[in-house]
Amino acid sequence: MATGALTPPQTEMAPPEVLIEFPDNRLLIDLCGEYDRNLADIEQKLGVQIVRRGNRLSILGDEDSQKQAADVLQSLYERLEAGREVETGDIDRELRMGGSDAGTGVRDGDQLEMFKGVAVEIKTRKKLVEPRTEAQKAYVQSLFANELAFGIGPAGTGKTYLAVAVGVSMFLGGHVDRIILSRPAVEAGERLGFLPGDMKDKVDPYMQPLYDALNDFLPGKQLAKLIEEKRIEIAPLAFMRGRTLANAFVVLDEAQNATSMQMKMFLTRLGEGSRMVITGDRTQIDLPRGVPSGLADAERLLKAIPKISFNYFTSKDVVRHPLVAAIIEAYEADGPVG
Structure with missing residues (x-):
């Protein structure tokens, strides 16, 4: 009986990390929150990992979640640039925004x-x-x-x-x-x-x-x-x-x-x-x-x-x-x- 070479199992490639650069390091600190609690909140709700590297944030996870996390972080940073604070309610709002209003038509x-x-x-x-x-x-x-x-x-x-x-x-x-x-x-x-x-x-x-x-x-x-x-x-x-x-x-x-x-x-x-x-x-x-x-x-x-x-x-x-x-x-x- 002829035997063929074993084919290694196909592994799905993880999407590459998404890097976002934030020019103002002081605002980046406010974006991350005390002890990075804002990042932890986004990580927990979207199932991603966010790593800070200097003035950049690296987002790891599936492609859709990466994009959503990047959009949330960009919106919150723009809020800080406008002189406003970022609170837990603001993060939750950004995560929930978009789509149609069910029930109102x-x-x-x-x-x-x-x-x-x-x-x-x-x-x-x-x-x-x-x-x-x-x-x-x-x-x-x-x-x-x-x-x-x-x-x-x-x-x-x-x-x-x-x-x-x-x-x-x-x-x-x-x-x-x-x-x-x-x-x-x-x-x-x-x-x-x-x-x-x-x-x-x-x-x-x-x-x-x-x-x-x-x-x-x-x-x-x-x-x-x-x-x-x-x-x-x-x-x-x-x-x-x-x-x-x-x-x-x-x-x-x-x-x-x-x-x-x-x-x-x-x-x-x-x-x-x-x-x-x-x-x-x-x-x-x-x-x-x-x-x-x-x-x-x-x-x-x-x-x-x-x-x-x-x-x-x-x-x-x-x-x-x-x-x-x-x-x-x-x-x-x-x-x-x-």
């Missing part, structure tokens, strides 16, 4: 192309606020450009925070005379029972997220003085009936918990020289069973009206703890709750 590229690469900043007394995702940039642009804007998406995407920041910025710039923030006073699936105190004491627990946002943008004493002078008002939705809100920046938060009648009442409060922002999350409706959400009705009825903008967010736009995005995606995959 709107692709990132279609909705946001005109805003790509545009620096958007909101100046307040205490801090400079910067939208972190392309959807947030488009949202902020629409708040400045439109008299009535909707922000719809899951918790943690910055809908209310950015709206309040824009309101404070426009107030400080003299574009409006007042800021009015409102929410429906609806219990989130639990009965709180009798609340002691006067009317303010009873409704303040519902309004606390709005106070939290304002405290981020205005010094405490100035905020207290503006509230005392009623140049900043925080009130339940029911208190808006019968008013005409002129020369004001008006925000309705948690709008999914407004009934259709309440939503119509609120929208028709819009007065001369005012801007109005409606924010809500269609997955967190706390209205009694069988009561339709006014947010859904407004979305259906008003989409065709010019100068009313609708801005949508997904889990890719979450800027809280990275786990929040994973939690939202898990619930979305499981279908509607209840």
Whole structure:
């Protein structure tokens, strides 16, 4: 029996390393993070190995992961070059960016192309606020450009925070005379029972997220003085009936918990020289069973009206703890709750 020479097993060649050079060594140190924790985060999430060699980073791994890691590192370095910091949330955002927005029928590229690469900043007394995702940039642009804007998406995407920041910025710039923030006073699936105190004491627990946002943008004493002078008002939705809100920046938060009648009442409060922002999350409706959400009705009825903008967010736009995005995606995959 003839025997042939043994053929060595074929081994798949590993892709060559990808080298990226960063000219500013000081910024490279910030990019890597303390004890290289930023690099470790990217390595863990993309399954690559990143090795620092002088002012260059070498990326080892499969070709797709190498390219994604290189794109993330380049974007974060450009952020540092622009004088901004790099935090864990920024890394997570860069890893999650791209693709289509499932559930909205709107692709990132279609909705946001005109805003790509545009620096958007909101100046307040205490801090400079910067939208972190392309959807947030488009949202902020629409708040400045439109008299009535909707922000719809899951918790943690910055809908209310950015709206309040824009309101404070426009107030400080003299574009409006007042800021009015409102929410429906609806219990989130639990009965709180009798609340002691006067009317303010009873409704303040519902309004606390709005106070939290304002405290981020205005010094405490100035905020207290503006509230005392009623140049900043925080009130339940029911208190808006019968008013005409002129020369004001008006925000309705948690709008999914407004009934259709309440939503119509609120929208028709819009007065001369005012801007109005409606924010809500269609997955967190706390209205009694069988009561339709006014947010859904407004979305259906008003989409065709010019100068009313609708801005949508997904889990890719979450800027809280990275786990929040994973939690939202898990619930979305499981279908509607209840």
